[in-house]
Amino acid sequence: MKKKILSMGLCAALTASLFAGCGANGGAATSTETVDTSGELTWRLGGIGPITGGAAQYGQGVMNAIQIAVDEVNEAGGINGYKVSFNFQDDETDPQKAVNAYNTLKDWGMQILEGTVTSGACAAVSAETYNDRIFQLTPSASSTSVTEGHDNTFQICFSDPNQGTVSADYIAENSLGTKIGIIYDSSDPYSSGVYQNFAKEAANVGLEIVATEAFTADNKTDFSTQLQKCKDAGADLLFLPFYYQEGSVVLKQAHDMSYAPIMFGVDGFDGLLGVKDFDVSLAEGVYLLTPFAADATDDATKNFVTKYEEQFGGTPNQFAADAYDGVYILKEALESAGLTPEASNEEICEALIGAIQNVNYNGLTGEGMTWNEKGEVSKSPKAVIIENGGYVSVE
Amino acid sequence: MKKLNGSTRKLISSIAIIVVLYLVMNGMQATGNLSSLMSGLLVPVCAYSLVAIGLNLCVGYLGELSLGHAGFMCVGAFTSAFFSKMYQDVIPDVPRFILALIIGTFFAALFGFLIAIPVLRLSGDYLAIVTLAFGEIIKNVINVLYVGKDAAGLHFSLKDMMDLGLDLDGVVLINGAQGITGTPRQSTFTIAVILLIVALIITHNFVNSRTGRAVKAIRDNQIAAETVGLPITKYKLTAFTISAAIAGVGGVLYAHNINSLTATTNNFGYNMSIMILVYVVLGGIGNFSGSVIATVVLTMLPEMLRGLSTYRMLIYSIVLIALMLFNWAPGILKLREEHGLTTKQLFGRFKKKKEVQ
Amino acid sequence: MGFLTYLINGLSLGSVYALIALGYTMVYGIAKMLNFAHGDVIMLGAYLVFMCMSNAGLPAVVSIVIAIVCCTAIGIIIEKIAYKPLRRATNLAVLITAIGVSYFLQNMALLIFGSNPVSFTSVVKWSGLSLAGGQLKITGSAIVTIITCLIIMFALMWFVKNTKPGQAMRAVSEDKDAAILMGINVNATISLTFAIGSGLAAIAGALLCSAYPTLNPYTGSMPGIKAFTAAVFGGIGSIPGALIGGLLLGVIEILAKAYISSQLADAIVFAVLIIVLLVKPTGILGKQIKEKV
Numbered sequence A: 001m002k003k004k005i006l007s008m009g010l011c012a013a014l015t016a017s018l019f020a021g022c023g024a025n026g027g028a029a030t031s032t033e034t035v036d037t038s039g040e041l042t043w044r045l046g047g048i049g050p051i052t053g054g055a056a057q058y059g060q061g062v063m064n065a066i067q068i069a070v071d072e073v074n075e076a077g078g079i080n081g082y083k084v085s086f087n088f089q090d091d092e093t094d095p096q097k098a099v100n101a102y103n104t105l106k107d108w109g110m111q112i113l114e115g116t117v118t119s120g121a122c123a124a125v126s127a128e129t130y131n132d133r134i135f136q137l138t139p140s141a142s143s144t145s146v147t148e149g150h151d152n153t154f155q156i157c158f159s160d161p162n163q164g165t166v167s168a169d170y171i172a173e174n175s176l177g178t179k180i181g182i183i184y185d186s187s188d189p190y191s192s193g194v195y196q197n198f199a200k201e202a203a204n205v206g207l208e209i210v211a212t213e214a215f216t217a218d219n220k221t222d223f224s225t226q227l228q229k230c231k232d233a234g235a236d237l238l239f240l241p242f243y244y245q246e247g248s249v250v251l252k253q254a255h256d257m258s259y260a261p262i263m264f265g266v267d268g269f270d271g272l273l274g275v276k277d278f279d280v281s282l283a284e285g286v287y288l289l290t291p292f293a294a295d296a297t298d299d300a301t302k303n304f305v306t307k308y309e310e311q312f313g314g315t316p317n318q319f320a321a322d323a324y325d326g327v328y329i330l331k332e333a334l335e336s337a338g339l340t341p342e343a344s345n346e347e348i349c350e351a352l353i354g355a356i357q358n359v360n361y362n363g364l365t366g367e368g369m370t371w372n373e374k375g376e377v378s379k380s381p382k383a384v385i386i387e388n389g390g391y392v393s394v395e
Numbered sequence B: 001m002k003k004l005n006g007s008t009r010k011l012i013s014s015i016a017i018i019v020v021l022y023l024v025m026n027g028m029q030a031t032g033n034l035s036s037l038m039s040g041l042l043v044p045v046c047a048y049s050l051v052a053i054g055l056n057l058c059v060g061y062l063g064e065l066s067l068g069h070a071g072f073m074c075v076g077a078f079t080s081a082f083f084s085k086m087y088q089d090v091i092p093d094v095p096r097f098i099l100a101l102i103i104g105t106f107f108a109a110l111f112g113f114l115i116a117i118p119v120l121r122l123s124g125d126y127l128a129i130v131t132l133a134f135g136e137i138i139k140n141v142i143n144v145l146y147v148g149k150d151a152a153g154l155h156f157s158l159k160d161m162m163d164l165g166l167d168l169d170g171v172v173l174i175n176g177a178q179g180i181t182g183t184p185r186q187s188t189f190t191i192a193v194i195l196l197i198v199a200l201i202i203t204h205n206f207v208n209s210r211t212g213r214a215v216k217a218i219r220d221n222q223i224a225a226e227t228v229g230l231p232i233t234k235y236k237l238t239a240f241t242i243s244a245a246i247a248g249v250g251g252v253l254y255a256h257n258i259n260s261l262t263a264t265t266n267n268f269g270y271n272m273s274i275m276i277l278v279y280v281v282l283g284g285i286g287n288f289s290g291s292v293i294a295t296v297v298l299t300m301l302p303e304m305l306r307g308l309s310t311y312r313m314l315i316y317s318i319v320l321i322a323l324m325l326f327n328w329a330p331g332i333l334k335l336r337e338e339h340g341l342t343t344k345q346l347f348g349r350f351k352k353k354k355e356v357q
Numbered sequence C: 001m002g003f004l005t006y007l008i009n010g011l012s013l014g015s016v017y018a019l020i021a022l023g024y025t026m027v028y029g030i031a032k033m034l035n036f037a038h039g040d041v042i043m044l045g046a047y048l049v050f051m052c053m054s055n056a057g058l059p060a061v062v063s064i065v066i067a068i069v070c071c072t073a074i075g076i077i078i079e080k081i082a083y084k085p086l087r088r089a090t091n092l093a094v095l096i097t098a099i100g101v102s103y104f105l106q107n108m109a110l111l112i113f114g115s116n117p118v119s120f121t122s123v124v125k126w127s128g129l130s131l132a133g134g135q136l137k138i139t140g141s142a143i144v145t146i147i148t149c150l151i152i153m154f155a156l157m158w159f160v161k162n163t164k165p166g167q168a169m170r171a172v173s174e175d176k177d178a179a180i181l182m183g184i185n186v187n188a189t190i191s192l193t194f195a196i197g198s199g200l201a202a203i204a205g206a207l208l209c210s211a212y213p214t215l216n217p218y219t220g221s222m223p224g225i226k227a228f229t230a231a232v233f234g235g236i237g238s239i240p241g242a243l244i245g246g247l248l249l250g251v252i253e254i255l256a257k258a259y260i261s262s263q264l265a266d267a268i269v270f271a272v273l274i275i276v277l278l279v280k281p282t283g284i285l286g287k288q289i290k291e292k293v
Helices: A002-030 A056-075 A095-108 A119-132 A160-173 A189-205 A224-232 A244-256 A299-312 A318-337 A345-356 B006-030 B036-061 B069-086 B093-119 B124-143 B189-208 B210-220 B222-227 B232-255 B270-283 B288-328 B330-338 B343-356 C002-031 C038-055 C060-086 C091-113 C140-162 C164-174 C176-181 C186-211 C221-234 C239-260 C265-279
Strands: A043-049 A084-090 A112-115 A135-138 A153-155 A179-185 A208-215 A237-240 A262-265 A287-289 A361-363 A366-371 A383-387 A390-393 B146-150 B153-157 B171-175 C129-131 C136-138
Touching (some): A043 A095, A043 A318, A056 A084, A056 A299, A056 A318, A084 B288, A095 A119, A095 B288, A112 A119, A112 A318, A119 A135, A119 A153, A119 A189, A135 A345, A160 A189, A179 A189, A179 A224, A189 A208, A224 C002, A237 A244, A299 A318, A318 A345, B006 B036, B006 B189, B006 B288, B036 B069, B036 B232, B036 B270, B036 B288, B069 B093, B069 B124, B069 B171, B069 B232, B093 B124, B093 B232, B124 B270, B124 C221, B124 C265, B189 B232, B189 B288, B210 B222, B210 B232, B270 C091, B288 B330, B288 C060, B288 C091, B330 C060, C002 C136, C002 C140, C002 C239, C038 C060, C038 C186, C038 C221, C060 C186, C140 C164, C140 C186, C140 C239, C164 C176, C176 C186, C221 C239, C239 C265
Parallel strands (some): A043 A112, A135 A153, A179 A208, A179 A237, A237 A262, A262 A287
Antiparallel strands (some): A287 A383, A361 A366, A383 A390, B146 B153, B146 B171
């Protein structure tokens, strides 16, 4: 019996040492630091998003864009004289995995988090950063559940209510359509969030919604039925609050059935023209509400798009642009607060909460961006229309 | 000391190892030696282990392949989180969590029971696909379920938030695809370990009870079992219901450890059901402690591989295939035996070494 | 007219499911394993066709032939490395390995082709039929898919029934051990089954993406699960069953969306599946397996 207990103890000790070993090396082994810090004091910026799984294109865009911005900032001398090191972790779009990623970053010594990319995962992580007092700026998680009750969480993208409301107002003001059909992804927090806010505002401004159809993540190959029902209901404008990948199929199928209402996408539609081999003539006349257009001619956008294409290939989408802006927003806030990396996470967090509300930032995704204490950004969403294979802004 | 049979001894040693590990982890946490990643993983690992134990009861002893256990986990998670959210300010923490645990387990068991009635008439892959179908139905319905509360009471809708017709001061408790946000965080490592041990004891007692032996008899030869007069349906239903209930407990733990509870393919859909099945098969069909070990290893593995960045999941899949071949391929097993590398032999060698010391 | 439109949409969707289900059912019927990686081989096939057409500028037919050859090779390699060593182990072990292979293929594709979706140019250039004065439209790819499905189904049935390797397949499917005694090379037969299944996957990939023109590394997984459902629906292992199961699943899915609720379409489809299986526990055309005492 004694022998048994001893062997068991040894067994347990072995497993524990495995945990401990992992724990101790965790920081070094798991870091994907791209800036060699070699012991010097740096800002530790973390990022979280899906770089594998079905939403990988959004996470990778954000990861690459932050990398570009961090490299630029470091080249120009860093923030307040300190360079930035950056570490991005995969969450596979899963809330639990996002929390794991967050904990990995915490072990690495993260001071500021720019993430996470998707709403569901972000809501889980923002509860953690709130408890740990780490400042969080999300490039693209638009749900209100991300910022609600968390004073340390700020968004760069428009929130769901904002997008839904602005879209409905825009359609009503410009009388784009009288009978509205909606297709949305009922399994996606972002899509169903925008849809609900749109429907609420549509009732206020007197838009008539004639058809509301949904699809789910398990059911997103075929949209012919949803389109047919909208067509039968006589919808002359389709509101499509989802991402461009499904968007490209919707446009193709609508074309195949000779159904040509006005298509109105929100910011998820950005990236449509960047899809390889996509027949851009299908997208002719599509409205979308985007803060960013990759073919804009201003120097900042051109610089970013060129660098992105050179380093990573492919056209950056709006997620990437938001993430790129995020680094500079943090830079401005940190500079105005006069912080150094020696400050504790809590000090940085408290200082940034104040500082970011005084920032007025002109970036790729908007002019004169400001933030309120709820964490929402105020920038004017730009409605653009696709003409001749390019974005044209409509004022 | 009273003579114990082999399986009981094994159970006691498994529990002892878990307790020792628990103490070590707690000690390390208290002294700050445990990384945030590891302490963050403790509760989820226990939750997944529970679901794996539940599924193992179904696969290993009932002999039926279920691809819908994530669905029971989902039911346990959502019902308990809903309860906790609803009475957050009414009932004090401890009794509320206990009630939530009971409610989550009860509903998972209820769903298991209701689903088992039709499902157990089928067999083999047809049964697997029907359990998968039930899991998907549960996920789909939760994704379009809206529940709100105001002065007039509860409102339900399967359409959208506006359809609830809430007063201005009403709160939305379950918001469709956005799920439940802000569930009180009450799952601690201590509770998780206690539940895990209880589940191990219950399953152990169950499979060695009269009912459990009957279930095994049915698994091995249903017709023979029928001829000796065993009430097949009753025993099968009992086993499946217990299996679902344990998965539900896992769901309760999971839900009370995370702020944002959503039902996606990855956490409550067929992907998760399949992942749990991987834990069960890799840990050994019918071996509950094995399920726990496999869960720990396979949950930690992708986290350990984070340094590989985009190559992470690729390496993970290769390791998974290699582990399966190492543990199951008859050719490799034979080779291992010849070279003294079976699990038993390795353990034996390990013990001998210690004796020498 | 509305109903007819939905019916045609359902048949178009169903024919894609059926095409994938044929591959599933073929492998299941003979090797008795659920090849969860089948959907991902489809994705690889689609990418291969896409690369050939878009990057190398080859004509569609040549691209598909290249994809078939490559997918067959990939199928054989996967079978040799991951499935063959487990031939005498429990079926569940092979199932799990197949899941591992599925993850592997997805992540490999993610690294090679990148995460950005691409828009697949249809391999069918014909725009389709327009009936009843333009009220009813059938796309070219739907017609081609249905015809391909029928051709493949009859070819497979003929092959299994009338050729030597086909007879060997049936023998292996009935009783592996007896087949060995009869001098059949079981390993070679099962490998051949995988080769055929993977070759079919390439065709399915090209047609899937022609009908629903978006492609990313995860494109195959959901249609794969749906097709598995369809194969079970029709009676897994039965070749005509796969066709019927696929078509029915597509039609039910579209009609559920059209007439009941698009929000709950998934739930309705699966509910119908459950009801059908309860009435007919081995699928529509499945054989009742007699249990020996």
